[in-house]
Amino acid sequence: QVQLQESGPGLVKPSQTLSLTCTVSGDSISSGSYYWTWIRQPAGKGLEWIGRVYTSGSTNYNPSLKSRVTISLDTSKNQFSLKLSSVTAADTAVYYCARGDGVPAAPFDYWGQGTLVTVSS
Amino acid sequence: SYVLTQPPSVSVAPGQTARITCGGNDIGSKTVHWYQQKPGQAPVLVVYDDSDRPSGIPERFSGSNSGNTATLTINRVEAGDEADYYCQVWDSSSDHRVFGGGTKLTVL
Numbered sequence: 001q002v003q004l005q006e007s008g009p010g011l012v013k014p015s016q017t018l019s020l021t022c023t024v025s026g027d028s029i030s031s032g033s034y035y036w037t038w039i040r041q042p043a044g045k046g047l048e049w050i051g052r053v054y055t056s057g058s059t060n061y062n063p064s065l066k067s068r069v070t071i072s073l074d075t076s077k078n079q080f081s082l083k084l085s086s087v088t089a090a091d092t093a094v095y096y097c098a099r100g101d102g103v104p105a106a107p108f109d110y111w112g113q114g115t116l117v118t119v120s121s
Numbered sequence: 122s123y124v125l126t127q128p129p130s131v132s133v134a135p136g137q138t139a140r141i142t143c144g145g146n147d148i149g150s151k152t153v154h155w156y157q158q159k160p161g162q163a164p165v166l167v168v169y170d171d172s173d174r175p176s177g178i179p180e181r182f183s184g185s186n187s188g189n190t191a192t193l194t195i196n197r198v199e200a201g202d203e204a205d206y207y208c209q210v211w212d213s214s215s216d217h218r219v220f221g222g223g224t225k226l227t228v229l
Binding site for chain 2 (some may be wrong): 037039046047048049052060062063096100104105106107108109111112113114
């Protein structure tokens with residue numbers, strides 16, 4: 001059974017960089033064809049796709065965040081990570097990692113439980 | 122960028138049928154997925170590829186997609202179906218994933 005678990009600081013100061021890690025168990029992030037993805041959800045609002053890293057390491061980002069986002073793989077630890085720079089209060093949200101299977105149009109079949117990140121001084 | 126439009130809320134009595142729509146330009150040419158999210162929980166896939174159900178999802182959940190509207194249908198609605206529902210597609214022109222704004226299903 002595939003499991004994803006987010007981890008990282010729950011509080012980040014404005015203008016700093018938000019860094020989260022998603023640890024994957026039950027599957028290898030470097031094998032197969034998967035889209036390892038970050039999604040966020042501000043309190044009381046909808047889901048926002050942040051971006052993804054493919055098994056090959058190629059990335060694609062939400063254009064509204066592209067200038068501030070980096071998503072990468074760490075195959076040695078079976079993890080992938082999110083870095084979001086120059087954060088503001090608007091970046092306060094629950095951040096989810098998820099897996100998209102096989103092809104770009106595939107759904108997100110496995111999700112982490114989510115982690116709340118608050119941006120505040 | 123591609124936009125998906127959902128009604129903010131849908132209300133239905135127990136035992137009745139709930140229909141949640143997801144509108145988008147020529148969405149019928151895309152593959153639509155639906156997620157259920159209960160308070161404090163991560164989203165769960167309930168319908169994928171327009172009309173297929175993952176293992177463990179009741180047959181009461183079904184989907185359709187044609188023209189400019191995709192629809193999630195929940196038959197014989199139960200109190201436990203009360204949740205937020207999101208549609209999602211892949212926009213091939215930008216290689217981006219897109220979510221609808223979500224619909225809150227209330228069971229009266």
